Amino acid sequence: MRNDLHGIIYTLSAEPALRELVEHRNSASIPFGGRYRLIDFALSMMVNAGIRDVGVIMERDYQSLLDHLSNGADWGLARRSGGLRLLPPFGLPEAHSGHFSGCMEALRSVRSYIRDITQEDIVLCAADWVGNIDLAAAVELHRSTGAEMTAVCSEGYGPFAHHRLVKDPDGFARHLLFSEGGPGEGLFSREIYILKRELLLQLMDYCSDALHNHFHRDAVAHYLAQGGKIAVYEHNQYARRITSVRDYYDASMELHQPQMMAELFPADGLPIRTKERAEASTYYSDTAKVNSSLVADGCYIEGELDHCILFRGVRVAKGAKLKNCVVMQDTVIGAGAQLRCVIADKDCVVTDNCFLAGTDRLPVVIPKGERV
Amino acid sequence: MKKECIAMLLAGGQGSRLYALTANVAKPNLPFGGKYRIIDFPLSNCANSGIDTVGVLTQYRPMKLNAYLGTGQPWDLSADDGGVFILPPYMSAGEKGNWFSGTANAIYQNIDFIDVRDPEYVLILSGDHIYKMDYADMLREHKEKGAACTIAVIQVGMEEAKRFGIMSTGDDGYINQFEEKPAHPKSDLASMGIYIFTWSKLRKALIEDEADPDSQQDFGKNIIPNLLAAGEKLWPYHFQGYWRDVGTITSLWDANMDMLSPELIDLYDRNWPIMSRSPIRPPQVVGPEADVRHSIVTEGCIVDGSVFNSVLSSQVTVEKGARVEYSVLMPGAVVEAGAEVRFAILGENVRVCRGAHVGTEPDGTDSWGVATCGPDVTVGPGAMVAPGAMLYDDLVAT
Numbered sequence: 220m221r222n223d224l225h226g227i228i229y230t231l232s233a234e235p236a237l238r239e240l241v242e243h244r245n246s247a248s249i250p251f252g253g254r255y256r257l258i259d260f261a262l263s264m265m266v267n268a269g270i271r272d273v274g275v276i277m278e279r280d281y282q283s284l285l286d287h288l289s290n291g292a293d294w295g296l297a298r299r300s301g302g303l304r305l306l307p308p309f310g311l312p313e314a315h316s317g318h319f320s321g322c323m324e325a326l327r328s329v330r331s332y333i334r335d336i337t338q339e340d341i342v343l344c345a346a347d348w349v350g351n352i353d354l355a356a357a358v359e360l361h362r363s364t365g366a367e368m369t370a371v372c373s374e375g376y377g378p379f380a381h382h383r384l385v386k387d388p389d390g391f392a393r394h395l396l397f398s399e400g401g402p403g404e405g406l407f408s409r410e411i412y413i414l415k416r417e418l419l420l421q422l423m424d425y426c427s428d429a430l431h432n433h434f435h436r437d438a439v440a441h442y443l444a445q446g447g448k449i450a451v452y453e454h455n456q457y458a459r460r461i462t463s464v465r466d467y468y469d470a471s472m473e474l475h476q477p478q479m480m481a482e483l484f485p486a487d488g489l490p491i492r493t494k495e496r497a498e499a500s501t502y503y504s505d506t507a508k509v510n511s512s513l514v515a516d517g518c519y520i521e522g523e524l525d526h527c528i529l530f531r532g533v534r535v536a537k538g539a540k541l542k543n544c545v546v547m548q549d550t551v552i553g554a555g556a557q558l559r560c561v562i563a564d565k566d567c568v569v570t571d572n573c574f575l576a577g578t579d580r581l582p583v584v585i586p587k588g589e590r591v
Numbered sequence: 592m593k594k595e596c597i598a599m600l601l602a603g604g605q606g607s608r609l610y611a612l613t614a615n616v617a618k619p620n621l622p623f624g625g626k627y628r629i630i631d632f633p634l635s636n637c638a639n640s641g642i643d644t645v646g647v648l649t650q651y652r653p654m655k656l657n658a659y660l661g662t663g664q665p666w667d668l669s670a671d672d673g674g675v676f677i678l679p680p681y682m683s684a685g686e687k688g689n690w691f692s693g694t695a696n697a698i699y700q701n702i703d704f705i706d707v708r709d710p711e712y713v714l715i716l717s718g719d720h721i722y723k724m725d726y727a728d729m730l731r732e733h734k735e736k737g738a739a740c741t742i743a744v745i746q747v748g749m750e751e752a753k754r755f756g757i758m759s760t761g762d763d764g765y766i767n768q769f770e771e772k773p774a775h776p777k778s779d780l781a782s783m784g785i786y787i788f789t790w791s792k793l794r795k796a797l798i799e800d801e802a803d804p805d806s807q808q809d810f811g812k813n814i815i816p817n818l819l820a821a822g823e824k825l826w827p828y829h830f831q832g833y834w835r836d837v838g839t840i841t842s843l844w845d846a847n848m849d850m851l852s853p854e855l856i857d858l859y860d861r862n863w864p865i866m867s868r869s870p871i872r873p874p875q876v877v878g879p880e881a882d883v884r885h886s887i888v889t890e891g892c893i894v895d896g897s898v899f900n901s902v903l904s905s906q907v908t909v910e911k912g913a914r915v916e917y918s919v920l921m922p923g924a925v926v927e928a929g930a931e932v933r934f935a936i937l938g939e940n941v942r943v944c945r946g947a948h949v950g951t952e953p954d955g956t957d958s959w960g961v962a963t964c965g966p967d968v969t970v971g972p973g974a975m976v977a978p979g980a981m982l983y984d985d986l987v988a989t
Contacts, residue, residue, distance in 0.1 A: 252874070253873070254873070254874055254890070477876075480876060483873075490871040490872075491871070491873070495869065497867070498626065498864075499624075499625070499626055499859055499887070500624070500625030500626045500888060500902075500903070500904075501875065501887060501888050502851075502853065502887050503885065503886050503888065505884055505885045507883065508882075508884075509877045509881065509883055510878070510881060511877070511879045512876075513873075514875050515874040515875075516626060516869075516874075516875075516889060516890050519853075
């Protein structure tokens with residue numbers, strides 16, 4: 220069944236507050252939730268809505284992302300016609316620094332790709348968030364209201380929730396508010412938009428002529444100023460952006476709440492897909508003591524875990540005690556090591572009897588491949 | 592399209608000694624060892640040994656097995672010039688078409704499939720064995736010894752030897768006698784049901800055997816003895832390592848328990864991964880009240896009860912206050928609060944309701960055995976499933 224939708228995900232430079240987590244990757248490929256990368260949430264959202272063509276705009280540090288996405292087969296996007304299209308920076312003016320100052324500039328760099336899209340509507344979003352959004356329902360609203368542009372919005376106020384839309388009585392938003400501090404009026408934009416391809420091209424042309432680079436400040440504001448209106452799809456289940464180490468840690472610990480897990484990974488649909496790996500099941504030895512933890516396959520656990528997240532292929536030796544830790548792929552925790560509020564990136568080695576502790580507000584990050 | 596060696600995997604058996612577990616699926620498709628299906632082992636061995644073309648001979652209840660195999664992509668067997676090919680019995684012009692009447696007949700009926708690939712050698716595998724083996728090493732020995740057929744053999748006890756095809760060897764090391772399930776075995780070298788044949792020799796033997804009206808068209812009973820009688824060279828390939836046939840409830844349970852002993856078979860070896868097709872599920876959730884020890888657990892599981900010495904496949908739920916010991920839980924099984932499962936196999940999507948009991952510890956009596964619940968069965972609240980029982984239908988407490 221073909222639908223008339225095309226997905227575009229932009230994976231721009233990572234926020235500096237993500238520190239060691241983005242030393243070797245951009246934020247789209249930060250490992251999250253035991254077996255995922257952040258981009259899996261955006262990609263799965265699109266695939267679950269029946270989208271079969273997705274372009275991924277890349278800016279820099281995208282080697283890890285390329286490795287993760289490969290040909291898109293794990294998301295059902297390895298296709299003869301369409302499927303996953305990787306769009307690394309190319310064809311920029313020579314003087315360009317290779318750094319996009321905004322989403323509109325990134326889109327401009329792939330203008331010919333967008334021009335050749337055959338579908339009527341484009342779904343546009345970033346890849347630095349965690350959530351499971353029923354995009355098909357948003358598309359239904361987009362179609363039934365006849366909107367040119369539909370925004371996915373949420374109640375409340377979170378980090379980076381400063382683009383706010385206020386609905387008029389007819390359900391459309393006609394004003395974009397910028398609120399830097401405190402909760403503002405209306406709903407905040409999740410920065411996931413469904414819009415007509417023609418409209419996007421027009422907005423790109425406008426921004427190009429005016430040297431505007433930002434999606435909200437420039438493109439959306441211009442569209443509304445011209446009398447445009449935005450349909451608003453409300454998503455009030457779990458979702459959040461990951462823009463700092465602290466965000467990352469908090470979001471990880473939120474996974475220990477059954478409600479969050481149920482919203483993120485519903486038992487009966489909207490699966491979050493990711494790159495498959497050949498793994499055995501996880502082994503718990505006689506000495507293992509594991510509580511309130513999320514554990515991927517292929518782990519080998521002889522130690523104690525409390526409120527931890529283990530990615531695939533992690534080994535925790537006897538006598539090791541981990542509390543409130545995130546341990547990424549293939550990292551080895553030595554015997555007797557004690558870790559608290561630690562995020563260990565992939566391929567790390569924590570040697571025997573090592574002691575490391577951060578706090579909830581300031582978790583310790585062990586960078587990828589380090590030996591402690 | 593010339594290939595040096597292709598594999599033919601016999602996956603058509605019913606597995607009748609597994610009763611309710613194989614009532615609706617072929618044995619090779621049974622969940623095993625948490626993450627796997629039995630057929631993952633020979634398929635992964637093929638991929639890891641560099642064999643890229645595998646014909647899978649199906650017959651009994653193949654629907655789910657076919658769906659599981661798909662294009663062979665999870666085992667890296669979806670290359671352009673190779674792949675997994677499902678080979679069911681078929682009709683030919685002017686003939687009625689026949690079911691596979693024996694293991695040799697199954698290959699005979701697919702001579703065309705093999706001829707197209709024009710291999711020098713054909714590897715014959717079973718879909719019901721748990722082991723890791725480098726077939727490339729076996730092929731090297733086959734070539735070195737100039738054999739018509741090389742048979743993988745493993746040492747078993749003299750008592751056990753009665754259940755197997757038993758080989759005797761001469762001073763030169765070649766096989767000089769082969770007896771299928773002998774009452775008085777002369778050696779303890781058992782055939783593992785894994786053969787490499789020089790294709791030209793096997794092709795001839797299959798055609799001759801097909802013409803023999805008295806033949807059972809079986810590798811162990813006919814083809815191997817015929818080759819031996821014809822003076823062909825048969826070489827035993829001595830296999831060291833873990834190997835189990837999982838044809839019965841007890842052996843299936845035993846082999847699953849073996850997966851809890853990584854010193855028997857290392858499933859975490861990156862150099863020889865056992866690959867499988869996995870459902871898309873989040874990581875396993877181990878709850879605040881959980882106690883999981885000496886067990887293996889798979890993605891999609893939710894465990895908040897006690898799990899000891901057990902094997903949990905994907906999407907198994909063990910609720911708070913439930914107890915699971917020495918048991919094998921296939922995908923989707925649910926053990927509700929206060930229920931106890933001991934020395935049991937729960938088929939796919941079995942539900943053990945509140946306060947129900949399945950199986951008991953061994954009591955030393957002959958009647959004791961592993962309790963088995965067939966797929967999709969519900970054991971009602973407070974119901975009891977006796978040790979050794981084989982449950983085909985829902986059970987309500989009496």
